[in-house]
Amino acid sequence: MYDVLIIGCGVVGAAVAREFSKYNISLAVLEAQNDVAMGQTKANSAIIHAGYDPETGTKMAKLNVFGNELTAKLCKKLNVSFKRIGSLVVAFDEYDQMHVNNLFSRGSANGIKDLEIWSREKCLKEEPALSNKVKCALYAPSAGIINPWEYALALAQTAVKNGADIYFDSFVTSIKKEQEYFKVSVLNGSSYYAKYIINAAGVHSDEIASMVSDNAVKIVPTKGEYYLLDKSQGTLVNHIIFQCPTEKGKGVLVAPTIHGNLIVGPNAEYTKNKNDTSTSASGLDYVAKMALKSVPDINFKDNIRNFSGVRANTLDEDFIIGESNTVKGFFNLAGIKSPGLTAAAAIAKEIVQICSQSGVVLERKDNFINERKVVSLKSLTADEKNKLISSDPKFGRVICRCETVTEGEIIAALSGVLPAHTVDGVKRRTNAGMGRCQGGFCSSRIVEIISSQLGIDPCEVLQDAQGSVILTKRTKSGDTV
Amino acid sequence: MRHYQLAIIGAGPAGLAAAVKAYENGVKKILVIERDKILGGILNQCIHNGFGLHRFKQELTGPEYADRYIKMLNETSAEIQTDTMVLNITKERILSVISPLRGFENIKADAVILAMGCRERTRGAIRIPGSRPSGIFTAGTAQRYINIDGYMVGRRAVILGSGDIGLIMARRMTLEGAKVLACIEVMPYSSGLNRNIVQCLNDFDIPLYLSHTVIDIKGANRLEKVIAAKVDENRRPIKGTEMEFDCDTLLLSIGLIPENELTRACGIQIDFRTNGAYVYENMQTSCEGIFACGNVVHVHDLVDYVSEESEKAGEAAAKYILGDKTLNNKTIEIDAQGAVTYTVPQRMRCENIDKNLKVFFRVNKSIDKAKIIVSDYQKDIASFKKQYVVPGEMQNIILAKNQIENIRGDYITIRAEEIISE
Numbered sequence: 004m005y006d007v008l009i010i011g012c013g014v015v016g017a018a019v020a021r022e023f024s025k026y027n028i029s030l031a032v033l034e035a036q037n038d039v040a041m042g043q044t045k046a047n048s049a050i051i052h053a054g055y056d057p058e059t060g061t062k063m064a065k066l067n068v069f070g071n072e073l074t075a076k077l078c079k080k081l082n083v084s085f086k087r088i089g090s091l092v093v094a095f096d097e098y099d100q101m102h103v104n105n106l107f108s109r110g111s112a113n114g115i116k117d118l119e120i121w122s123r124e125k126c127l128k129e130e131p132a133l134s135n136k137v138k139c140a141l142y143a144p145s146a147g148i149i150n151p152w153e154y155a156l157a158l159a160q161t162a163v164k165n166g167a168d169i170y171f172d173s174f175v176t177s178i179k180k181e182q183e184y185f186k187v188s189v190l191n192g193s194s195y196y197a198k199y200i201i202n203a204a205g206v207h208s209d210e211i212a213s214m215v216s217d218n219a220v221k222i223v224p225t226k227g228e229y230y231l232l233d234k235s236q237g238t239l240v241n242h243i244i245f246q247c248p249t250e251k252g253k254g255v256l257v258a259p260t261i262h263g264n265l266i267v268g269p270n271a272e273y274t275k276n277k278n279d280t281s282t283s284a285s286g287l288d289y290v291a292k293m294a295l296k297s298v299p300d301i302n303f304k305d306n307i308r309n310f311s312g313v314r315a316n317t318l319d320e321d322f323i324i325g326e327s328n329t330v331k332g333f334f335n336l337a338g339i340k341s342p343g344l345t346a347a348a349a350i351a352k353e354i355v356q357i358c359s360q361s362g363v364v365l366e367r368k369d370n371f372i373n374e375r376k377v378v379s380l381k382s383l384t385a386d387e388k389n390k391l392i393s394s395d396p397k398f399g400r401v402i403c404r405c406e407t408v409t410e411g412e413i414i415a416a417l418s419g420v421l422p423a424h425t426v427d428g429v430k431r432r433t434n435a436g437m438g439r440c441q442g443g444f445c446s447s448r449i450v451e452i453i454s455s456q457l458g459i460d461p462c463e464v465l466q467d468a469q470g471s472v473i474l475t476k477r478t479k480s481g482d483t484v
Numbered sequence: 485m486r487h488y489q490l491a492i493i494g495a496g497p498a499g500l501a502a503a504v505k506a507y508e509n510g511v512k513k514i515l516v517i518e519r520d521k522i523l524g525g526i527l528n529q530c531i532h533n534g535f536g537l538h539r540f541k542q543e544l545t546g547p548e549y550a551d552r553y554i555k556m557l558n559e560t561s562a563e564i565q566t567d568t569m570v571l572n573i574t575k576e577r578i579l580s581v582i583s584p585l586r587g588f589e590n591i592k593a594d595a596v597i598l599a600m601g602c603r604e605r606t607r608g609a610i611r612i613p614g615s616r617p618s619g620i621f622t623a624g625t626a627q628r629y630i631n632i633d634g635y636m637v638g639r640r641a642v643i644l645g646s647g648d649i650g651l652i653m654a655r656r657m658t659l660e661g662a663k664v665l666a667c668i669e670v671m672p673y674s675s676g677l678n679r680n681i682v683q684c685l686n687d688f689d690i691p692l693y694l695s696h697t698v699i700d701i702k703g704a705n706r707l708e709k710v711i712a713a714k715v716d717e718n719r720r721p722i723k724g725t726e727m728e729f730d731c732d733t734l735l736l737s738i739g740l741i742p743e744n745e746l747t748r749a750c751g752i753q754i755d756f757r758t759n760g761a762y763v764y765e766n767m768q769t770s771c772e773g774i775f776a777c778g779n780v781v782h783v784h785d786l787v788d789y790v791s792e793e794s795e796k797a798g799e800a801a802a803k804y805i806l807g808d809k810t811l812n813n814k815t816i817e818i819d820a821q822g823a824v825t826y827t828v829p830q831r832m833r834c835e836n837i838d839k840n841l842k843v844f845f846r847v848n849k850s851i852d853k854a855k856i857i858v859s860d861y862q863k864d865i866a867s868f869k870k871q872y873v874v875p876g877e878m879q880n881i882i883l884a885k886n887q888i889e890n891i892r893g894d895y896i897t898i899r900a901e902e903i904i905s906e
Contacts, residue, residue: 231608235748278704281615284721307608310616380582388588396584401519401569405745439745441606443622447629461635466618470705473618474635475732478660 005031005168007363008187008197010175010211013044014155014347015339016203020162020169022351026365030167031195032159033187035174035207037469038428039421040155042205044344045431046280046312047227048256048266049151050243051075052342053090053143055110055118061321062353064113067342070349071145074154077348081157081375083150084261090146090243091121091130093297094138099247103141110143117144132239132298146243148261151344152431157375158347160420164372169421170195172469175204178214180330185215199363200333201354206277206315208337217327220337224277225316227269228286230294233305233439236265244297255293257301262406262434267294267301274313282309307439314340322346324353326361334358380409402452403445405438413449417456424457426450427467450474488563489513489805491579491593493570493746496525498778499599500553501791505798506597507560511805514562515591517581519569523557524550525601526624527787529631532652534679538788549787573750575771595801598747598761598769598776599794602783604649605739612644614701617708623649623737627656636660638733642710643667644698646674646681646876648785650737655684657735664690665729668712670697670719673850675739675876677785697721698734707732740783747776757826758782764815765832765841766800767793775801782828782844785878789844793828816888817895823847823873824856824898834889841883845898850874853903856881860891873900 007023009016012034020032036042051074054067078085094100103120110118119142126133126140163169174190178200187195202220204211212220237259246254253271260266268290291303317323317338327333334357336350343350359365380388380398391411392399398411416423416432423429426436426449435449436442442449450473454461462474489511492499495518503516522528527535530546537543540552557564568583579591604622619638621629626637627649641657643650646669654664667685672695674681685692695714699721702709714725742760753762753770760781761769768775777797778790813835818827827845847854854873858866858881865888868881881898888896 279615281701282613284611284613284699287611287613303611304609306611307606309608309611309613385588388582392582392584392587399582399584399587400567401582404519404569407569407571439606440603441608443604443606443625446625447633450629451633461633468705471618472706473637474629475638476636478630478634478636 004184005029005195005197007199007201007358008033008185008195009201009203010187011203011205011208012039012155012159012169013042013203013205014040014151014158014344015205015336015350017155017158017162018347018351019201019203019336019354020167021158022355024162024165024167025368025371027368028363028365030162031197032162032167032169033173033175033189033195034169034171037171038423038425038431039159040152040431041468043312043314044155045152046310047151047341047344048258048269049149049260050090050256050258050344051085051147051149052345053110053115053146054113054342054345055106055115055141055143056342057113058320059109059112062324063321063342063346066322066346066349066353068114070342070346073348073352074149074345075147077158078149078154080373081161082377083154083157085147085149086261087145087147088242088259089142089144090245091126092141092245092247093126093133094140094247095134095136095296096138100138102247103139106141110141115143115145118142130241130244132300133244134297134299148243148258149344150261156421156432160375161373163420165368175211175214178211180215185332198332199358201336202334203336205339206313208315208335212327212335212337215327215330215333217329217333217335219328220323220335221318222277222338223316223318224274225314226272226274226279226311227314228282228290228311229266229268229309230287230290230303230306231260231308231310232265232267232301232303233307234263236302236305237263239265239301240298246293246297255290257294257298262437264307265301267291269311277313280311280313282311286311307441316340322350324350325357332361378412378415380412381407402448403435403438405440406434408433408435410452413452414456417453424453425465425467426453426473429453485590485592487592488515489594490515490597490801491577491591492516492597492599493579494518494525494599494601494780495523495564495566496599496601496778497527497550497553497787497790498601498780498794499525499597500550500557501794502597502599502777502798502801503562504553504556504560505795506802507562509799509802511802512561514560515593516557516562516564517568517570518564518566521567523554523564523566529624529627531631532656535787538786539791553791570746573746573774575750577773594805595773595775597797597801598774598780599778600743600746600780602740602742602779604736605741607736610738612698612701615703617701617703617706619703619707619732620701620734620736623647623653623735626653626735630656630660636662638662638731640665640731641733641735642698642712642729642731643735643737645669645737645739646676646692647737647739648676648680650735651676651680651684653735653737654690655688658688658690662733664688665731666690666712667692668696668698669694670715671695671875673875677877699726701734707734710734740779742780742783744780747780750774755826755830758828762831763829765829765837767797767829768800768804773804782826785876789878815894816891818843819895819897820845821897822899823849823851824900827898832888834885834891837885837888839885841888842880843883843898844878844880846875846878847873847900848875851900851902855901855903857899857901858883858887859897861893865891865896869903
């Protein structure tokens, strides 16, 4: 029996788990996939927003602005890559200029203190790659870029270090309220019992809510497609470049990523299938065309990957946060679309407070572990590199050439708290395979390392989700093997 | 800091040949740096034959070809450092390297030869839409899994692109028991060698669909389906021509890109047509004392030419190291025109040419009975007849010293024309 059971281990579930793990309660997270951050968290713009977009007075506005501040602190504590590079909302005509002015007022009302309106000259001076049609822009210095899956992983790891249990491959099939507790059944046959349930199931949060006859949540799954360009394009812009919304859509962004690439996207297309993260020629054409309006010199020939993510949009603009109206002890964190990544840490604080008011007894631990060490050879000085390599020579063997990731770092990712066990799991933890050759050189080496570290046959090593096998059988091998 | 006369980055066919030649020309303190644990580079996974016809007048396999040069290298005094990655090079020729055995260190060299080879273009480069399941490999990655690691990558495959590695892999997959359903090429012609079309596709009844491309990829976790369609002259898919292939594997053989991240970071001038460094007649880059050869300069079809070009680089590096600094004579640019898309070298200094200069180039269309014309302003200074030229096969011409020593301007042009019989 758990006190609190969280469904979903994206960035929101992970943040909530970490927040609850500060207290002396028993805590578990159920994740349908085989790793953390497998849904929206791994396929989004990777932006920590300043908070001028949400309507003043909404939960979204409050949690965005507060979340921005919390995320910066957490990333520092937990060693997560995050950089406040600032954002620009760029205006190209009078209509846009009005919008920018409105955002300035709204942002100020939302509590952002350091917003500025930049003139055309200032825009072109600070951001020379911008289209020369720019009229003015809203500058928000607190906006930043983050490694979203590393962030979710760091939050989940902290929760585990502080006693939380995380169960992967645990697709929830039913939730029954039995007197004072819930019984949660999982596709693999296991059942879990808990006094309180937190629904953080992202695009599936409506399905989870309906299991307890709570039909207040209605997700409108919305696909967003992206380009990720080579590092040769990563220095094209210095800020996150947003467009003003038009009647056709919200506009696409162009931004450097925390890894030094350039990200371009997204569009917004309603999709019936929540699991459909495919891209389309028309969607990608639209994204490229829109992006070139703000930054005309993007070289799409340097594209290294396209991806799409499905966002948990709702008809209601605001986040749905709080106890279900139909079932006591069941809490929804639903419709957490953009700026959900930014708000996650604040949402976690909010829900813990709501739970406490609803009767969850929370007593602070005095030994809460709130740190995380990461070894990244790239970031070390020459002396530090040599010290590390002499202690373990595997840190001197580069496996991923494009991102300079060593065997030592990969082995470290395959052990410890919430270790990787797939090729993409290694990628999310170390960046190996994220570069311009997209794993062309290193994937076979990584399969070999996973196979030997985990003691499994290479044919069992997965690319990513369950079923994503890479190798099918041995080649003709004779009797000796 | 360790100091060498010559540091060579990469011990594939280019690095090996350059090292041997530099040694033969009097350079004794050579360091060959290789990131893999063994020498030979990509040749090690090319277990098919067809290598060495020009060089050794024999049909060798890739490993056999590499072995010839490894044996020659072992006869020299060159130091070999495997399992070592070069992280950076400076114009002053200081290399930052890292390895399990020696850790992180800087190495100084009087001259450097870049021989890092190339990498494969990926799905992202041609923006294939669809889902992102496992089962999509570049042909070279699949080749490594099958030939080095000993594992099959799938059961039913489609090959996109008719580059040589894709063709070779169509045959290899078939021999290992997989069904290869089709080879799909977006251009109206194959980009691979004709002999590979015959021996790898035709001999196994694998259909080649020219002017077709993959327009969609289906499959949630492992690849389930590939949708292909015919394309128009602008390479845009034509509605109504879609074909579905039920397959669990898609191999991409859609081109190679010279691996020049070190080169770029060093500030060496890169030719956007080849994606390799601009080189002079002796394979020196825009940076004095830094030479380049093999697939890092431009992508070759035949290893034999890689060796030849690399020997030239090795010899030139030796000359440079041993004090012949009279290399900065008047530079003539070689301007590729018309159907000729690029040349290597891109520039030359005639005084440095001994007897003749071999100029490699590619064309962007097939021409039967072609004439390659070299001009100095309006005046044709040389012309060469070719039975045919095709985009899939690298061409070369040999300019004699006397043809190029009296050039008036600061560039010559090379173009290809069809010979119209009268």
